[in-house]
Amino acid sequence: MSLAQHFIDTLRCHLPDGGRVVIGFSGGVDSRVLLHLAALYRAQHPDLELLAVHVHHGLSQYADQWLEQCELWAKAEQIPFVAEYVSLDLESGDSIEQLARDARYQVLASHVNTDDVLLTGQHLDDQTETFLLALKRGSGPKGLSSMALSAPFASGKLLRPLLDVSRSDIEHFAHTQQLTWLEDDSNQDTRFDRNFLRHKVVPVINKRWPSFNKAVRRSARLCAKQEQLLAELLKPELEACxxxxxxxxxxxxxxxxxxxxxxxxxxxxxxxxxxxxxxxxxxxxxxxxxxxxxxxxxxxxxxxxxxxxxxxxxxxxAPQEDVTQWSKSLTIETPVLLPDRLGELTLGNSSEKNSLMTLNRAALTEPMVVMFEPEGLSAHPHGRAGSRKLKKLFQEYQIPSWQRRRTPILMMGDKVVAVANLFVDKDFYGSDCELVWDK
The missing domain is CATH 1.20.59.20 (Chorismate Mutase Domain, subunit A)
Structure with missing residues (x-):
């Protein structure tokens, strides 16, 4: 099977109807081939939306030139192009490789929406390097399973359509299509572990055992299957905990x-x-x-x-933003997007007559505000005796200390109407509408 047909079949199996294809486009031979293959696929599917995203790390003196060249290639393939600039904290103690990778995927995630597929150019030789790096770290089956062909990513999916293709086959395809690409000078620096394996170790192994890459692929798949089986068997027990x-x-x-x-x-x-x-x-x-x-x-x-x-x-x-100064108006039937990935809060028609979070619409006579700062506030939860400070109520409801300033509080003037997922104040309890916190 040709590389182009392999790509088409892989993408067809993993791209949801109406989904968009986002290409992580560094300009190296792998992503340059991906860009061209995506354009060929679109020729057969004219309604398909494509986007090429180039991440500018600023680590090389040639970074600006690379960005300009990538934009020209995307324009030649008639693919929309976006450049994202990131800065790395080189004093953090993490390796430059890890910092660059984390920054790159964080930026790419911002472009992947529901049903979108992010394409990255990892190939069979990369899989071997990843496997050996995991082996060096003493990883178990999870680490040795290395990279998956596809995996959930952001709101969509990450797909590596070249994962079973060797670097030499990718370069051969690029030559036959008369493609040009960028050569990152840092790829020759054997101070980096992956480059050391690529230039000093793997060639020696492949010379002795020409099928080593394929053997690694089988081992990685077996490790992945073992992990999947464990997850399938233990998932019910974990959920019960x-x-x-x-x-x-x-x-x-x-x-x-x-x-x-x-x-x-x-x-x-x-x-x-x-x-x-x-x-x-x-x-x-x-x-x-x-x-x-x-x-x-x-x-x-x-x-x-x-x-x-x-x-x-x-x-x-996880690392958390301080949201105690955040507030936003809430109206019935209009969802409010909460800060720092805390989800969505909606006050809408009641779906459960016996829900603890139902309110009396007639009591909501003034504008309402969502906030997170409990300091100085008191409430009288429906069904309980007496009023308490929110600080005390959080303790009684056994809310972890780090969650207490990340739980939405619904206010009307200076009165607490409800605390999401915990209680409704007795003065506002009813059955007309329901407060739902979708996390």
Missing amino acids: LNSFQGVEIDTLSRSSPLKRDQLLRMWLEAQTSALPSEIQLQQLWNDVALAKPDANPNLVLASGSIRRFKSHLYWV
């Missing part, structure tokens, strides 16, 4: 064997963050956080957040 804030119950985990407990914790964290803990960190998580003294406030800091304990549950706490 979770509360409404996605906290995982320590007592339930403690009744599992250490092997099952560790796998459940990995699965739980995988749903929260891409930076999974090492084996040592996993032991620290259990011994120093889950099993800490009852009066302790343990906190394990990882690369992209931290793990904390509250009321016999473990919680993943």
Whole structure:
């Protein structure tokens, strides 16, 4: 099968109807071929929307020239082009490779909407390098499964249509199509681990074992299948451990064997963050956080957040913006988008007659505002005796301390109407409309 037909078949299988194709376009041979293949595919599907996104890291003296050349290639293929500029914190302690990758995917995510597919140019040789890097780190089956052909990404999907194609086949296709591309001088710098493998290690292996790349592909797929099977078998048990804030119950985990407990914790964290803990960190998580003294406030800091304990549950706490100064008007039937990925709040027609979050429309006589600052506020929850400070109510409702200033409060003037997902004040409780917090 030709490379072009392989691309067409792969994209056809993974592109939802009405979805747009976003191309991560660096200008290297892989993404240059992707750009051309996407244009060929569009020739057969004229209604398909394409977008090429180039990320300018500013790490090379040639970065501006690369951007200009990429824009010219996109124009020649009649594909809309967007350039995004990012700056890297080179003092963070992370590798330049990791910083650049994280920044690139963060920018690309902002362009991927529901049903969109992001195309990236990783190929079979890249998969071998990724596998060996995971092996160097001592990764288990999850890490050794390396890169998937497709995976959820932002609001859409990430697709690597060249993942089973060798670098040499990609370059051969580029030559036959008379394509030109950029050569990043940093790709020759063997101080970087991936480049060291590419230039010093993998060629020697391939000379001895010419089918090594294909063997790695099989091993990676087997590891991925094993992980999928574990997830399928353990997902019901994990879901039974979770509360409404996605906290995982320590007592339930403690009744599992250490092997099952560790796998459940990995699965739980995988749903929260891409930076999974090492084996040592996993032991620290259990011994120093889950099993800490009852009066302790343990906190394990990882690369992209931290793990904390509250009321016999473990919680993943991602880096958070301060939203206490944020406020916005709320009208009936008009959703409000909350800040910092906190979801959406809607006051609409009641769908559940017995819901705790239903209100009396006649009592809502003044403009309403959504806010997050509970300081100084009091409320009298429907069905309970007496008024309490919100600070005290949050404790009684067992809301983790880091969630208390991230839970939407509905106000009318200086009165608390409701706290989302917790209670409605007795003066506003009814059955006409319902407050829904879609997280």
